[in-house]
Amino acid sequence: MVKALKFCLTAALFFAAASSIAAADFTTGLRSLGYSLIPAPRQVELAGREVRLGPGWSLECELGPGHIACRSLVLGLRELHGLEPAGTGGPAIVLRVAPGTVKGTPDPLLNSQGYRLSIGPGRIEVVGEAEPGLFYGVQSLLQLIRKDGSGGWLLPEGVIRDWPALQLRFMHWDTKHHQSRPETLKRYLDQAALFKINAVGFEIEDRYEYPRHPVIGIPGAYTRAEMQELTAYALERFIQLVPQVQAPAHMAYVLKHPEFAGFRADGSNYQACMCDEEAIRLIQDMYQDMIDATPGVEYFHCSTDEVYYAGICKKCRKPYDAENRSRLWVDYVNRMHAWLAERGRRMLCWVEYPLLTEHIKLLPAGLIDAITVSGRSDEWIRSEKEAGIFSLIYSSQQGAELLFPNYFPTVYHGRRSEGYLAMPARSVSGLLARKANALGTYCAAWDDAGLHDETFWLGWATVAQYGWSPETPAVEQSVADFMDVFYGPGNRDMVEIYRGLMEGARFFESSWDQVPSTDTKPAYGNPWAKDRGTTRIDLTLEPPALPFAWDCVMVVEPTFSRRYGKVLEEALRMDAEIEKVIYALQGKLDRAVRNRYNLEVLLSIAYFEKHFTEMLLALQQTEQVLLAAEEAGREDYPERAARMGAVNYLARAHGMVEGILQERAGMWKRVKTVWEKGRYPKNRSVGGKDYLHVLDDLKDHFADRKPGLEYMIAPLERIGLEDWNRRLAGFIRSYAASHQVPVPDLGG
Secondary structure (H helix, E strand, O other), rough: HHHHHHHHHHHHHHHHHHHHHHHHOOOOOOOOOOOOOOOOEEEEEEEEEEEOOOOOOOOEEEOOOOOHHHHHHHHHHHHHHHHEEEEEOOOEEEEEEEEOOOOOOOHHHHOOOOOEEEEEOOOEEEEOHHHHHHHHHHHHHHHHHEEOOOOOOEEEEEEEOOOOOOOOOEEEEEEEOEEEOOHHHHHHHHHHHHOOOOOEEEEEEHHOOOOOOOOOOOOEEHHHHHHHHHHHHHHOOOOOOEEOOOOOOOHHHHHHHHHHHHHOOOOOEEEEEOHOOOOOOOHHHHHEEEEEEEEOOOOOEEEOOOOOOOOOOOOOOOOOOOOHHHHHHHHHHHHHHHHHOOOOEEEEEOOOOOOHHHHHOOOOOOOOEEOOOOOOHHHHHHHHHHOEEEEEEEEEEOOOOOOOOOOOOEEEEEEEOOOOOOHHHHHHHHHHOOOOEEEEEEEEEEOOOOOOOOHHHHHHHHHHHHHHHOOOOOHHHHHHHHHHHHHHHOOOOOOHHHHHHHHHHHHHHOOOOOEEEEEEEEEOOOOOOOOOOOEEEEEEEOOOOOEEEEOOOEEEHHOOOOOOOOHHHHHHHHHHHHHHHHHHHHHHHHHHOOHHHHHHHHHHHHHHHHHHHHHHHHHHHHHHHHHHHHHHHHHOOOOHHHHHHHHHHHHHHHHHHHHHHHHHHHHHHHHHHHHHHHEEOOOOOOOOEEEOOOOOOOOOHHHOOOOOOOHHHHHEEEEEEHHHHHHHHHHHHHHHHHOHHHHHOOOO
């Protein structure tokens, strides 16, 4: 028996070792030991043992306790792990800067972000090549700490040498349709620093006060003092808060105002006339206001994307054709590049339409193209490099999807989509192999559909991962690492929660009828909409057919079940899936120690999705009750009793729809409460100033269709259930009166 036990133990150890080896083939060494670190480090040497960390450890920071690296470590130990460093003596965590520690590349700017993290019994050293590297080494240390089963804290013994592959790792704050509270943005900067994100493209539009032209800023827009404070907060954490100002196109937020209507390109509020010197001075005033708001920042993003109408203005003297559109765009970029250089800023812009490939050579050296993608031709990439133009490798993690990003592979609008996460994992390494003159990565998270920023963290972190370490790990590991770091160890099931939210969102957006809105605007010059205009699309559903009387006999047509049969079948399944998500999130809120607010936002989205599925199923049931009313009205038993039975069924249907409306009102109130914890009420009035809501003449953004947050529930309201129920109540009263039966209480 002892021999048999020995054999079993040996076999178990063998299979465990084999499993570990197999796992290591598909994961990094840290991951195979149960440790998460994102971005994944470049070099790791592990001893195969673990170091126990505890409250007896002291902290030694050569740069002083006030340095951000030291403060970040103390705060992170407390908030992420519940640890407080001891005074002095005993085992120690040592933070210091030592030039020459990291020589991962010939580029000193990349090396300056590098660090060496040495973890051993009794001593942990974080040594930065420079201050940014020290700060990033601290972030890695904070991510690696994990609890053991007995309530202690463990780290893997070994040495990590790490540095980024690319200098800049941008995240995108697109605030065109919302305004986050300043304390929210500071929290976002701290979280971004944990993932080694070091630049923010702050697309601010009219959310800034613009002192030179205050009419542009919305009521309660960020002030210069607020922006300067936020900029300083970011710079201390080695993050560039880069202004991103939409111009000369996408300028409806400016040109909607009567004061600037004369600057429009041929009457469209979408774009300013590029041949109007007053319009150019207005844009430069806006640039200068944002420069003043962000002192110490090195970069400025001038947008310049989708300039469809370059040269169409009557003040432009050359024909409106491809050649002149391209040259006018080049002239604008050269002019603004020189203007910004005089003010100490490096210019970023979207280098795209209407630029022709043969005109790339006319652009200024040092320009940074923020939209290099895998689809760019080799000729384009080569031309930019020859012109001395740098690039950011672009990945979008959000486009026009509703409620939740399309992160994972799915069937979307009848076609299989690989999901957004696959893009950076493939494109960064692919474009580097094609010799793109890459300076960094840019992770876009567009606000067009009005998603909550809390839904973007997985995308932001994933793109930063591949900007730091392009070749590894696999995207599946990167996602798992994110979940462990962002929500805390033991939260890998968050992947399934994300998938459930994503499926619920895709079901929501694909279940509606799409009908042309009454608001149609011209779209001349737009190569993707030429000669057909911009048709705004409304999402709606046809409610169940109301009953009607024919020769005193009630008639009900089952149109809802016929029209939406496939949607209703899927709604039944989706309702159960979303319910699982809700239970899982509710359980996590009980024990959440990291990013609790994020979980609250996800839960609000889940409840929104569940209301939609339950509304569909309730409307199906309502139709069935109406059909029962019709049948009851045709029964052969005494007429008065039959008619009373029919009226009771009708009243029941009325009550079911009233229940839908009450549930919607309660759900919506809770959603708004959660979302407005981290952001101001959308387009509020402040100090007697009201928001001017005017639609873009060209772009049709879902989040812009209503001035407030109500754009989310606009499709639900468009069904017209309130009016439907009023009309049903009128029919019930008329039907009851014609058959001389009492009318049940129908509420208000």
